[in-house]
Amino acid sequence: MSLGDSWNYIGEGNAHIVIELLNTNYVLRLRKENGEQFGLDSMQKSVNFVNLVMIPLLFSGKINVNQIVEIPPEQLRELTNKLCNLRPEHRKCKSIINNYAIKSTNLTMVTLNTSKNYCIEIKPKEGYITASFKKISMCYYCLKQYLKCEQGEIDIVSKYCPLDLFSADKTRMRSALLNLIDNPQNNFKLFLNGNVIYSEKSMRTDFDEILRDMVLFNNSLELFLNFIIEILLGNQYSSNIVVNESNKLVMADHQMKHCFESNNMQSGSILHKLLQLQKLSENKDIYVNTENNDYDYVESILKNLELNAMDLSIEEEKEKFLSLCEPEHLAMISAVAKDCSIMISFTPDYDSNFPYIEIRGKKISYRLSVTDLEPKSTKTLLKRKDTETKLLNIYKKSLESK
Numbered sequence: 409m410s411l412g413d414s415w416n417y418i419g420e421g422n423a424h425i426v427i428e429l430l431n432t433n434y435v436l437r438l439r440k441e442n443g444e445q446f447g448l449d450s451m452q453k454s455v456n457f458v459n460l461v462m463i464p465l466l467f468s469g470k471i472n473v474n475q476i477v478e479i480p481p482e483q484l485r486e487l488t489n490k491l492c493n494l495r496p497e498h499r500k501c502k503s504i505i506n507n508y509a510i511k512s513t514n515l516t517m518v519t520l521n522t523s524k525n526y527c528i529e530i531k532p533k534e535g536y537i538t539a540s541f542k543k544i545s546m547c548y549y550c551l552k553q554y555l556k557c558e559q560g561e562i563d564i565v566s567k568y569c570p571l572d573l574f575s576a577d578k579t580r581m582r583s584a585l586l587n588l589i590d591n592p593q594n595n596f597k598l599f600l601n602g603n604v605i606y607s608e609k610s611m612r613t614d615f616d617e618i619l620r621d622m623v624l625f626n627n628s629l630e631l632f633l634n635f636i637i638e639i640l641l642g643n644q645y646s647s648n649i650v651v652n653e654s655n656k657l658v659m660a661d662h663q664m665k666h667c668f669e670s671n672n673m674q675s676g677s678i679l680h681k682l683l684q685l686q687k688l689s690e691n692k693d694i695y696v697n698t699e700n701n702d703y704d705y706v707e708s709i710l711k712n713l714e715l716n717a718m719d720l721s722i723e724e725e726k727e728k729f730l731s732l733c734e735p736e737h738l739a740m741i742s743a744v745a746k747d748c749s750i751m752i753s754f755t756p757d758y759d760s761n762f763p764y765i766e767i768r769g770k771k772i773s774y775r776l777s778v779t780d781l782e783p784k785s786t787k788t789l790l791k792r793k794d795t796e797t798k799l800l801n802i803y804k805k806s807l808e809s810k
């Protein structure tokens with residue numbers, strides 16, 4: 409694979425740097441190495457896990473197949489150097505990039521045949537109250553905000569609560585989205601033609617300007633929020649949805665003290681599917697065998713699929729697969745579902761290859777996808793236990809200081 413200068417930096421998280429391959433529909437997900445390097449075999453298993461397990465569990469049919477490409481050493485050196493000026497300081501502690509990268513669909517774009525592709529990215533996090541926090545009625549995200557504040561990772565605690573987004577109550581969902589816009593952190597971004605135009609680095613007033621420029625919403629925040637909500641609650645490939653402004657922008661009363669769980673989600677929507685996966689390991693005894701390699705489970709899961717000749721794009725086989733999974737495997741699938749991002753790209757220029765939503769008589773083609781579905785290390789489960797203990801201590805301290 410030859411890169412040259414024909415790429416553009418999109419962004420990064422803790423595990424991957426993502427670059428757009430210019431004039432193509434693709435991105436490269438560059439894996440950051442932390443200690444031991446992933447070889448071709450491990451990378452291939454990781455991609456198979458995304459293609460054969462996570463994507464089919466979240467979507468119907470076969471879509472967005474990811475593949476491995478190799479970057480020659482000289483190009484990798486050049487790329488690493490050029491990236492240095494583009495990457496945020498706090499992410500530079502990981503600077504070694506694997507020479508095998510994942511080639512994926514550029515999810516910020518619907519199609520190249522249009523002058524305007526917008527994209528909304530939401531990293532929704534955990535949409536229910538986990539067993540250890542039930543007695544204090546707070547969710548992991550809201551508690552973790554206080555830890556992040558204590559550790560100087562954020563300045564202001566977010567009013568976003570994932571339980572509002574996953575409530576399927578449109579008033580609460582609007583509240584969740586408004587809170588994400590007000591304080592995006594790493595949970596909300598907007599893109600135009602593959603470039604980030606709104607993120608945690610932006611001012612709130614930037615958003616008002618962007619909304620004005622998105623002519624299709626007629627400068628109506630209600631319309632913009634309703635558009636996102638209809639897609640999140642729709643049955644993934646829905647067309648013929650008409651979005652209007654009828655709902656007023658009433659903020660749900662999310663008292664910061666408690667998070668409220670509701671179970672009104674209709675099956676079929678992306679939020680419902682994500683929540684189901686996130687809950688897979690609730691109330692199960694998970695034993696993490698620290699003697700195994702951190703990623704051995706990926707091969708076990710893939711072998712199970714192969715031995716039982718299961719194709720998870722077939723609805724009935726999903727149930728069977730999940731019933732055969734060991735608790736630790738379910739916990740790892742759940743960990744991925746708790747940390748992935750939803751991408752909604754859309755264009756005002758109608759393209760019949762995509763579903764559409766009608767706004768003020770105009771068909772808006774959109775693509776709904778999920779990214780960051782690669783398998784995590786089993787250390788994630790140990791880290792989670794540790795974080796839960798820290799969060800409960802912070803909560804106790806906050807009560808004592810009252």
Ligand SMILES: O=P(O)(O)O[C@@H]1[C@@H](OP(=O)(O)O)[C@H](OP(=O)(O)O)[C@H](O)[C@H](OP(=O)(O)O)[C@H]1OP(=O)(O)O
Nearest residue numbers: 421422423533552594743746747784788791792795
């Ligand atoms: O521990 P969590 O739930 O806070 O999630 C971590 C994320 O933190 P945040 O979303 O900011 O709270 C964290 O995100 P940031 O680095 O904070 O942007 C990573 O996504 C991390 O994943 P991984 O271990 O690199 O695969 C995530 O860790 P995992 O627990 O998913 O391994």
Ligand SMILES: Nc1ncnc2c1ncn2[C@@H]1O[C@H](COP(=O)(O)OP(=O)(O)OP(=O)(O)O)[C@@H](O)[C@H]1O
Nearest residue numbers: 419420421422423424426512513514515516779780
């Ligand atoms: N397929 C894609 N197409 C376009 N942009 C993408 C794609 N995948 C990821 N991105 C962008 O790159 C950013 C970093 O990707 P991602 O969140 O997957 O990184 P990560 O390091 O795996 O995340 P985490 O920190 O959650 O482990 C995303 O927030 C998103 O903006």
